[in-house]
Amino acid sequence: MSEKKHRVSRRQFLNYTLTGVGGFMAAGMMMPMVRFALDPVLRPAEEQDLVQVVKVEEITNEPQRFDFKIKQVDAWYESEETRSAWVYKDGEKIVALSPICKHLGCTVNWNSDPANPNKFFCPCHYGLYEKNGKNVPGTPPLAPLDVYDHAVKDSYLFLGKAKPRKEA
CATH class of the missing domain: 2.102.10.10 (Rieske [2Fe-2S] iron-sulphur domain)
Structure with missing residues (x-):
């Protein structure tokens, strides 16, 4: 097998890197929004006063x-x-x-x-x-x-x- 078939080209390397960095950035922006939406659901129910x-x-x-x-x-x-x-x-x-x-x-x-x-x-x-x-x-x-x-x-x-x- 030749090394050319298993090498990663510069274009593929940049594509993988930018996709990974973009995914981490998107997750970082989405986490506060998800937390904001789910926080009331995850909070324990308060007992009602008499x-x-x-x-x-x-x-x-x-x-x-x-x-x-x-x-x-x-x-x-x-x-x-x-x-x-x-x-x-x-x-x-x-x-x-x-x-x-x-x-x-x-x-x-x-x-x-x-x-x-x-x-x-x-x-x-x-x-x-x-x-x-x-x-x-x-x-x-x-x-x-x-x-x-x-x-x-x-x-x-x-x-x-x-x-x-x-x-x-």
Whole structure:
């Protein structure tokens, strides 16, 4: 074999060198942009603080809807979002349910369907939930309503994040 077949010409050497240097420069410029785009995704989620909603003495045995505002952070944008909860007393225990139907995300209402009294009713696809938030078998929802984290401080109910129930 001759050496001419395996030698790198000046033109090829410059081509390889410029391609490598250009690649390193492009990577150097792209890394901050990629980091800027992915940083909010890679940051751990912040725990939501509990928000004061209502005086405990105003809560009855019948579910009532209470609206409250939370501070929400989407990447770099901070805003206030209005949330709702169905709250009632079950003996001495306070229950706070999310009004979001687990079928398609519509809003459920308490005791709004004359054919199904004392139940949560979703008007979108006629979903039904018992008073305790469990879905009625044979209706569209496949899971019970989410339950809010809650605490009572200084005779006020504070609500946190709605979490799915653990099926027993």
